[in-house]
Amino acid sequence: MPRAGLTPHRIVAVAADLADEVGFEKVTLSGVARRVGVKDASLYAHVRSLQDLRTRMALLAGGEMIDRIAAAVAGRAGKDALVAFAGAYREFALRRPGRYAATQIRIDQALVVDSPVMRRTAEITYGMLRAYGLEEPDLTDAVRLLRSTFHGYCALEAAGGFGAPRDVQRSWDKAVDALHITLMHWPREETDHDD
């Protein structure tokens, strides 16, 4: 019988595709093994556990996602950059739902802090906000608000949470508009006293 030529990388790629089809949490080692034509026990030579596989999927998906966002934002600034960022974010979340779900799992902080993906993400996000002239701690607050809104919207939309007949793309455009306005009118921190 010919060898399947497995590597950790190949297994994670197959798992990510499977996740986009059946959902991140429904990805099973047995399922991945079936898809690559191998017994489930064979995967353990390349991947420590299901937990380990999920962590690797998260890192892969995070990298892919920030790459697309970076490409969309490149060369833009201000509202243009915000709209491009938001559009790329939502498109990835909706077109690669399994990968997107992977990016949201809790990961050992030691693996993430100072990883290239994290650094790149912070770089692009804070760069996008430069045009609005915010300073710390307002910058961090603004980033948290953006992330929350983007993630919340995509999560609710993907879960079928928006039942009203109102067009979802239009609501999204409005939300991004609203965020832009918020960033323009940001309620800045009083730095003099610390209550």
Add this chain to the structure above:
Amino acid sequence: MPRAGLTPHRIVAVAADLADEVGFEKVTLSGVARRVGVKDASLYAHVRSLQDLRTRMALLAGGEMIDRIAAAVAGRAGKDALVAFAGAYREFALRRPGRYAATQIRIDQALVVDSPVMRRTAEITYGMLRAYGLEEPDLTDAVRLLRSTFHGYCALEAAGGFGAPRDVQRSWDKAVDALHITLMHWPREETDHDD
């Protein structure tokens, strides 16, 4: 051996408590059975399946959550109401993480549409926005933005997604402030032409 006195209600309550402790997705029928001192097969007399149990947990949690929010919002209007709503929302999400996760699962729409929980939620949410004088479709867009931000923030916070040393409560207050400002400056729809 004495009977445990099971009812669907009791099982769902135990499952919800268990979810708050170990996480919604880690709730298992075997685990619930162990906790009430019964064999797992016995649960099937009261609950059709794990799926069924999860749906019931979602309905229970949704009712509990909207009750707390309603109590917080009662008698308030405008920004006051928004701050109270947001505070009650986040407190529930953080203190009852399993229940909160249950409210986010996808449910058969037939079970939800026109359910008391849904009606009540819509009533309170739209009532809270009355002070801002928005009309459809802006109203729906605003509700979607609020839900997205609240959910996204709580989901990221619960998942440990906010690593920066900046105080999370303060960022939240700022986010709610920002939402208030957004609602005041809402970019209203042009109803004359449909591009």
Add this chain to the structure above:
DNA sequence: GGCGAAAACCTAGGAGATCTAGGTTTATGC
């Protein structure tokens, strides 16, 4: 109080999942 029936709970077991231990086959470097 006794009895019939429904409800509550049990045992037994299949199917599929994760993961370990240890064996066999294939590829590779010298």
Add this chain to the structure above:
DNA sequence: GCATAAACCTAGATCTCCTAGGTTTTCGCC
């Protein structure tokens, strides 16, 4: 050409969901 490491397998323990069918408790009713 052969030793060895890597790739893959079988077997099996344990956990999960769920079904089928049996036993025991409870309760209304005569």
